[in-house]
Amino acid sequence: METFIIANWKSHMLLSQAQEWVESMNATLTSTSKKVIICPPFTLLPFLSVQKNMLLGAQDISPFGMGAYTGAVNGAQIKEFALYVLIGHSERREYFKEDDTILSQKVTLALEQGLTPIYCVQGKDTIIPSGIDIVAYEPIWAIGSGKAESCEQANEVALSIKAKNSIKTVLYGGSVSSKNVASFTAMEAIDGVLVGSASLNAVEFSAIIQNA
Numbered sequence: 434m435e436t437f438i439i440a441n442w443k444s445h446m447l448l449s450q451a452q453e454w455v456e457s458m459n460a461t462l463t464s465t466s467k468k469v470i471i472c473p474p475f476t477l478l479p480f481l482s483v484q485k486n487m488l489l490g491a492q493d494i495s496p497f498g499m500g501a502y503t504g505a506v507n508g509a510q511i512k513e514f515a516l517y518v519l520i521g522h523s524e525r526r527e528y529f530k531e532d533d534t535i536l537s538q539k540v541t542l543a544l545e546q547g548l549t550p551i552y553c554v555q556g557k558d559t560i561i562p563s564g565i566d567i568v569a570y571e572p573i574w575a576i577g578s579g580k581a582e583s584c585e586q587a588n589e590v591a592l593s594i595k596a597k598n599s600i601k602t603v604l605y606g607g608s609v610s611s612k613n614v615a616s617f618t619a620m621e622a623i624d625g626v627l628v629g630s631a632s633l634n635a636v637e638f639s640a641i642i643q644n645a
């Protein structure tokens with residue numbers, strides 16, 4: 434089974450910073466056999482899409498198609514640059530008030546465009562729309578807190594998500610670092626990690642890829 438390592442840059446990074454990041458990450462991205470997917474802000478997708486060895490995801494997708502929806506970036510537009518899209522992150526649920534109805538609309542549109550959604554869930558009972566193959570389990574309290582969940586507990590939740598939804602790939606996210614990443618990827622039911630703040634630093638993110 435492949436090990437997924439997803440970088441979620443959130444609302445961080447300017448073009449100049451992304452250029453430096455790419456330069457420092459080049460050797461690692463060229464040599465790794467792991468599946469590394471970078472999810473930058475929309476503004477950086479065109480720049481990153483022309484770099485070598487770069488698998489990309491968007492951090493969001495419009496719940497509508499092409500049309501008069503000011504500010505929205507739709508699936509066809511994402512597909513020009515990326516293959517994946519994060520949907521259902523707890524920050525989208527909290528700050529942008531996205532609910533299960535909107536999230537399932539986003540999943541439908543992503544799938545229609547041939548994008549692969551990486552669906553974020555906050556617990557074993559979070560509703561998962563149909564058509565999802567990759568789930569990222571991220572307990573809210575572990576995000577950005579420096580306190581990751583125990584790998585045993587995360588494994589339990591991953592097992593339960595797999596059993597309930599017949600999902601093959603479950604990732605763990607929440608304060609993943611180069612120090613703790615191996616404990617998660619060693620778990621039977623955990624197929625990789627979703628990394629927020631630690632993915633912004635190229636040295637740390639390289640170490641995460643190597644240690645995973």
Ligand code: PGA
Nearest residue numbers: 576577607608628629630
């Ligand atoms: P964190 O964020 O690694 O900074 O905790 C993870 C996420 O929100 O995807």
